[in-house]
Amino acid sequence: MNDRATARIPMSDPHKSQQETGTPGVWDDSRSHNWIVLQDALERMLGPIGDAAIKALAPRQGETFLDVGCGCGRTSLALARAAGPDGSVRGADLSPSMLAAGRAEASAERLGNVHFIEANAQTHDFGPARFDGLFSRFGVMFFDDPAAAFSNLAKTLKPGGRLAFACWRDRREVEWFEMPIRVASRHLPAPDLPGQGPGAFSLARPERIHFVLTAAGFSDIEATPLDLRTGGGDIDEVLSILKIGFVGEHIRQFPDRAEAAWEAIRRELADYATPDGVFIGTGTWIVTARRA
Numbered sequence: 001m002n003d004r005a006t007a008r009i010p011m012s013d014p015h016k017s018q019q020e021t022g023t024p025g026v027w028d029d030s031r032s033h034n035w036i037v038l039q040d041a042l043e044r045m046l047g048p049i050g051d052a053a054i055k056a057l058a059p060r061q062g063e064t065f066l067d068v069g070c071g072c073g074r075t076s077l078a079l080a081r082a083a084g085p086d087g088s089v090r091g092a093d094l095s096p097s098m099l100a101a102g103r104a105e106a107s108a109e110r111l112g113n114v115h116f117i118e119a120n121a122q123t124h125d126f127g128p129a130r131f132d133g134l135f136s137r138f139g140v141m142f143f144d145d146p147a148a149a150f151s152n153l154a155k156t157l158k159p160g161g162r163l164a165f166a167c168w169r170d171r172r173e174v175e176w177f178e179m180p181i182r183v184a185s186r187h188l189p190a191p192d193l194p195g196q197g198p199g200a201f202s203l204a205r206p207e208r209i210h211f212v213l214t215a216a217g218f219s220d221i222e223a224t225p226l227d228l229r230t231g232g233g234d235i236d237e238v239l240s241i242l243k244i245g246f247v248g249e250h251i252r253q254f255p256d257r258a259e260a261a262w263e264a265i266r267r268e269l270a271d272y273a274t275p276d277g278v279f280i281g282t283g284t285w286i287v288t289a290r291r292a
């Protein structure tokens, strides 16, 4: 995929509806807490996707990287190892508790070239032309003004600097979400397809990725689909992950039918069990670009 179509893109964002603007506070303390508790389980699910995005970034020894929405920082640590002692990584996130988890792991591993800062990546001044690469694993879908956020982030890249991130594709292409929603729908109404406001699926449409990144001053934009079966934990682990995300949020709206829905999902998950654990299909974009 390339950015040849960008010349036809209008100046205002046609993909954002009025009701989707504003800051919904999609990432609060309880969600951060859940991510810390389930860190290893989430790593089994998201690790291979992050690895693919890191490969797309192609980090080299001695380089400097910013990990946007780094959460508990596992990808920041991986980038720090790749950058080596002459390079460095800054992990930025809104959540002090997730950042503290990252600091603890860096310290346990004695990685001195990674630092974590509490910052809103949409507005924080990271310093001009400072990084060789910007990276994110699922941390760039929550901006209330994505073009402004990516424009802010572009400024901190050196000219020609690289961007690589992973984000979800259309929910219907992601078995991790679609299977449980389909099964739960035997007991409760199905959710509307998510819009493009801040949230897991805000960059699901490649046209929107191209629009936002072009408006923010990036070039050589490519969104490559990645389909992986990930997991490896047991059924309880998968249910725990589902409960803290999009599927759980939907089912919680129907408390009188939630138990039946979760039981049905549990039964369905038995079909996904292998001797190595439960594996389910994911569908993501691995997006790469350069600061123009």
Ligand SMILES: C[S@@+](CC[C@H](N)C(=O)[O-])C[C@H]1O[C@@H](n2cnc3c(N)ncnc32)[C@H](O)[C@@H]1O
Pocket (backbone or CB within 6 Å): 027, 046, 068, 069, 070, 071, 072, 073, 074, 075, 092, 093, 094, 095, 098, 119, 120, 121, 122, 136, 137, 138, 139, 140, 142, 143
């Ligand atoms: C889905 S989690 C991903 C965390 C981590 N990258 C990972 O893959 O484990 C999204 C992260 O983005 C962070 N986040 C959301 N909006 C942000 C913003 N405007 N600035 C910085 N971080 C943000 C959240 O606090 C959360 O840690």
